[in-house]
Amino acid sequence: MVAAKQEETMSRDAILARIRRHRPAEAALPDIHAPAFITYQDRYAQFATLIAGLGGHALTLAPGQTVREAVDTHWPAQGRVVDTTQAIHDEAASPHDWADVDIAIVPGQLAVAENAAVWVSQDALAYRSLYFLAQRLVMVVPRDALVDTMRDAYARVGFAEHGFGSFISGSSRTADIEQSLVMGAHGAMAALVVFE
Incomplete structure (x- = not known):
């Protein structure tokens, strides 16, 4: 029993030593505090x-155009509309x-050019x-709240307490192994981002 245990230990040690000898050289990690390395000339x-x-x-939005006018132009056929950006809205x-x-x-609150996500x-x-x-x-996102990357977005969102917060991008979609795409599977079937 003792001999078998010693042989197992030697074997394990030999295997680990061989792995250490043949592992690739360590690569330097990127400096996460370096200036942003991705910027876009035209974020929009x-x-x-x-x-x-x-x-x-x-x-x-065009000069003088309201969000509701832009929505009515984009989606003329509408059912119930709830606008939580207004002071008075549905409860x-x-x-x-x-x-x-x-x-x-x-x-x-902000939008990210890198992946078309919006922080709500x-x-x-x-x-x-x-x-x-x-x-x-x-x-609806302020024009000056469009940032380059998720890194920039997290720097703005920070560690503040949020009752609810999420990054949302595009319309909800999912596809199964048969490559059947379903829109609106677990969220909105269509999304519109309005910069004001």
């Missing part, structure tokens, strides 16, 4: 191109009250389900 063009590839759309007693919402217009944050519990139950989602 990058964002718009990516979100279009994800089944969504991006637009910038919900329960998250289930949003089940019949066709278009939800929600504030976005909502402290009110009743509105959290609105992001995922609405058929079409409109995220």
